[in-house]
Amino acid sequence: MKQNKQPVSVLVVIYTDNLDVLLLERADHPGYWQSVTGSRDGDELLADTAIREVDEETGLDARHYPLSDWQEQNVYEIYPHWRYRYAPGITHNTEHVFGLQLPGPVDIQLAPREHLDYRWLSWQDAAEMVFSPSNRAAILELPNRVRMNGHIQRKTQ
Numbered sequence: 001m002k003q004n005k006q007p008v009s010v011l012v013v014i015y016t017d018n019l020d021v022l023l024l025e026r027a028d029h030p031g032y033w034q035s036v037t038g039s040r041d042g043d044e045l046l047a048d049t050a051i052r053e054v055d056e057e058t059g060l061d062a063r064h065y066p067l068s069d070w071q072e073q074n075v076y077e078i079y080p081h082w083r084y085r086y087a088p089g090i091t092h093n094t095e096h097v098f099g100l101q102l103p104g105p106v107d108i109q110l111a112p113r114e115h116l117d118y119r120w121l122s123w124q125d126a127a128e129m130v131f132s133p134s135n136r137a138a139i140l141e142l143p144n145r146v147r148m149n150g151h152i153q154r155k156t157q
Contacts, residue, residue: 004087005039007078007094010050012036012067013138014058014100019146021126021139022108024057024115032131033119035138037095050098058118059109062100070145072097074134097138099145 013035014022026032038053040046047069054062074095078086105120121129127139 004090005085006041007086007090007092008040008046009037009093009095010040010046010053010098011074011095011132011135011138012050012054012062012098012100013135013142014054014060014102015123015142016102016104016120018104019123019142020105020120021123021142022058022105023119023121023126023129024108024110025117025119027112027114027116030116033129034132035130035135036100037135046096047098050100054100057111057114060100060102060106066101068099068101070097070099070138070141072138074137076134095134097134099142 021035023033023035026034036050036053036057038049038056040049041052044052047067050067051062054060074097075092076095077091078093083091108118110116110118119129123139123142127136130136130139
């Protein structure tokens, strides 16, 4: 028997040094574009959820790029057509926002059961294309986050 999803998830905005944003088209709802999202499994750390979801949905190893927890949470009502995935009576989800910075656009390996296509778009075009209000808000915040840090952060090894 399949286990119910937790109403705790991550949203990972994947972006480049030039603020191009990766969007994925949902397989279960063609025309619905989004950043990487996914529910926490068990008691895994949220950063681990973000790393796992990025790998599952794009084939990218987020451990090789700067991943930042934006310390933002969005509580939203789960769309009625997706509530069957959760325990009975669950109507809201808490989404934790992360950013993943890449030097530039890369080819993505889609999970065919989850996504049909991907696009790299300017942050402005990406914000217009996503269906989720919280995803749109996170993308619109991206230039301010980069300015707030004074520069684009690079992971040092």
